Amino acid sequence: MSAQPCRLARGGRIDRSRALSFEFDGRSYAGFAGDTLASALLANGVHLIGRSFKYHRPRGIYTAGLEEPNALVSLRRGGRHEPNVAATTVELFDGLEARSQNSWPALDFDLMRVIDRVSRVFASGFYYKTFMGPTRGAWMFYEKFIRRATGFGTPPLERDPDRYEKGHAFCDVLVVGGGASGLAAALAAGRSGARVVLVEDGADLGGSLLSRPTGGDTDAWLRTVVGELRRLPNVRLMTRTTVFGAYDNLVFGLLERVGDHLPVPAPEQPRQRYWVLRARQVVLATGMLERPIVFGNNDLPGVMLASAGRSYVNRFAVIPGRKIVVFTNNDTAYAAALDLAASGIEVAVVDLRSAVSAELQHDARHAGIALHPGCAVARANGGMHVRSVEVCTFDSAQATIGDAKLRLPCDLLLVSGGWTPTLQLLGQRGAKPVYDEKRAMFVAAEIPRGYRVTGSATGEPGLRLRVASGLKQGSTAAQACGFAVSPDAESVGATFHDERIMTDITPVAAIPDPPDAGYRKKFVDFQHDVGFDDIALALREGYESIEHLKRYTTLGMALDQGKTSSVNALAIAARMLGRPINELGTTTFRPPYRPIAIGALAGPETGLHFKPIRRSPMHELHARNGAVFTTAGFWLRPWYYPKPGESPRDAYIREADAVRKAVGMVDVSSLGKIDVQGPDAAEFLNRVYTNGFDTLVIGKARYGVMLRPDGIVADDGTTSRLSENHYFMTTTTVGAGKVMTFLEYLLQTAWPELRVQLTSVTSQWAAIAVAGPRGRDLVAALVRDVDFENAAFPFMGVRHGHVGAIPVRLLRVSFSGEMAYELYTPAGFGEALWQALSDAGQPFGLVVYGVEALGALRIEKGHVAGAEIEGRTTLADMGLARMASKKKEYIGSALSRREGLIDGNRQQLVGLEAASSAVALRAGAILCEPGRHQGHGIGFVSSVTYSPALGRHIAMGFVAGGMSREGTVIDAVFPLRGEVTAVRVRSPHFVDPEGVRLNA
Amino acid sequence: MLRITCPFCGERDQVEFAYGGDAASVFPDLADADLDRWTDAVFMRDNPRGDHREFWQHQHGCRQWLYVVRDTVTHEIKSTLPAREPRRAAATHEGRKG
């Protein structure tokens, strides 16, 4: 650990009693609590932070805030590794590890710097010109090189170990910004009793006051105001929090960085918290940001904004240079020059303006500052750090450069090109700012309802007026929420002397190249390496609209979203085009205002919490019986029950085989279940099912199919009539929610006259299907109070009985083609019923089977399921034309007769069997005429299984011409794996087409 | 991010609701199998600037379908009614005419 050579002995707002140690690129340094990573690096004399995006030019620290374009670093390690963080926003903590980005093999010796020498390659439009059109193939060649050469930090490869939370918050008055005017607004609103939330991006309240010299009267004012705010119970001060988005109806997105300033989050605390905040009124006290001036080599380490220089010396007690040149086109940079000179540092000011006010000249002279009015810095000199600047005479009226005047040696160049109020949140609401030529800044024009702007964000230069405006806006916001404001609400009880109000500016954004100085790159957007020449090139090529200019050059599209570059780019383009800035307009602002981690937006909804998990009432039993689970919609269902040494394939084949030979049972509790009751229930079902339900008698069930209104099949299932006005509907597992919602929609919007009540009872019932030649024997042996004779309990019959004390509703329906019953019991009895069946089943050779065997059995019988009812298929496509009643109309009937849906050439359901027993089939394979594998083929394979009954793979699929191809052999093509399999077209009823087993 | 006042449950966050389509288009009577009328009802939609009549379901609440008037420019919710009511009112009106 080294001393801090560039730290002042006294002053600053750092806590010298808390020394911290941190690492940058493997070297150890010291800093203090209250430092940012940037200020601590500068205190240690470290200016070189990273390499630039395209050209790998050395870059340093340009700002002291979140607008930082250059000093991006990677933090932490492993799952907490975080790339692309602005060092100026990182609060220093003990043990912080930071690394530079984009350098290879080392930060101070970067081989990729060669790109800077051949930079023509990367001129704007490079990607479009090179990789679209005839030379597109070049991408293949260049990609590797380009991917390595350009870009930002690398993403973490390990799982993020931290938690992220979401919260909802509400307030009357939201104040965005914790500077002087924001604090004033919160105070005035808070005194009225309104619920106030004040959000400040940084860790400390005070905004630009913190960059003033310590010990002044503004410090006392700040203590008074913050003290009173903390005592108001209705005021919530949220520091380390960003309002990143402004949405409709005064809804705001906030990101609270709960643990970013700590090595790891505190126990039970998240790393970050994403808030959705609803306010009734909002006061924007978002301040303003300083702009650079564009000149040759203006990106060298050692060049930074004047306001940043002032912040480092006053707030962090860091001297960022020993010999300083301040280059400005306006008055405000003199504050930095004077504060630095007061620290005993040699300061020279190069001012574009020939007429500098007498007061500033006096102050400068008094402070020992050498003043060069009517001059410009034409370029900075130096390899890895600024060593000197070329100063030329400058005609500010014409914005033309004159002769070289002198070379000023320096190790820090502070730049001020004017100020830009922070109005992104207004912009996000569609309220575009307008350019005020006199003040050379974009200011708010149209203010959306519920919004107020105060402080520097209005462009107001005087602190006293900004505070008065904050108090006023806070009061009126509270009044707008219905709170009474007392007459003395706007007096603070602490006063301060205003600084000299400095407003004069000559708005020159870019310095022309001096006649004899040679060419140097001049950067507008540092982070995306977009230069003055790139803008010129884009305009020459006709990209004059500001939105086109932005996309062509990528200016303003980096992580910093052009915070320091957009206005300069506009000014440069406007000057080149000879048009006023307001005619060019601004680009659209969109959330987020600053980069937000995706993890914060996802919150806790990741991994197992990404979606709900639904479990059957018998889930624990299945788990104990060794079931392997699969998902179906939200449900976890037993997939297969492997015996020791069995593969998944062995298991499901054994299970399916046993069902055909003896008896099996499967958990079908996940089927959607809807209780339908009411005098008009029969009429209702008749309208929603394609087949007739008015003829269904009590004690019988019927298979039904529903269409969507557009005529495509939506879902299927059985519905039983339990009594005159009481039906029990089942749906597919995945379709349950969709069907319920649609039925409710029909009843409440289209047919409110029908007297029908729907209740979703999916979770209320456990359901078990028992199937196989010995199925009846097993069920009859167990269930009392039911006559199982064929005549007494026929196919599609519905009965009620008991297994011991367990009530059971039985449906004689079959999905497998075997003699089968579905047993329904209230969910709480599910485990007991399953256990009873399991215990009684041993003598009958009972197996339990999962959804894989269930699928195998239904494919052998040609029953359609989700893979066939897939949103494009009609009844006729699936061979179910007989299900379409001709005696009535029903939902979807009119549009099911559309030309395109009754076209005879549609692909229709067929069965497919592998021509050879040795090959497997794949769902999703494309069906083609033999040997003709181009294009989209003639159909596709929807469902596949190995059929124990047939001893080979079989499938269902859709093919043009359908069953007219019966007996022919076609190709199933799976290009992803380069497979071609010959399949024979046949009836999808592979097993027992006559249905003998069903009625045995 | 909307707040919708369910007539049954009160003001709730948008996340409790599901959008249910244009309420200006209604299904023709089932007995009317006219292809054009069904095509209009199922596929054709206006895209108004300003008031838009639409259905929402309070899915994670009372599950009632609601008839909502929303301004497509400001996203302001102008009114919320049970979905049955406009249709019932229209039916009564038709009945009187008949």
Ligand SMILES: [Zn+2]
């Ligand atoms: Zn509700």
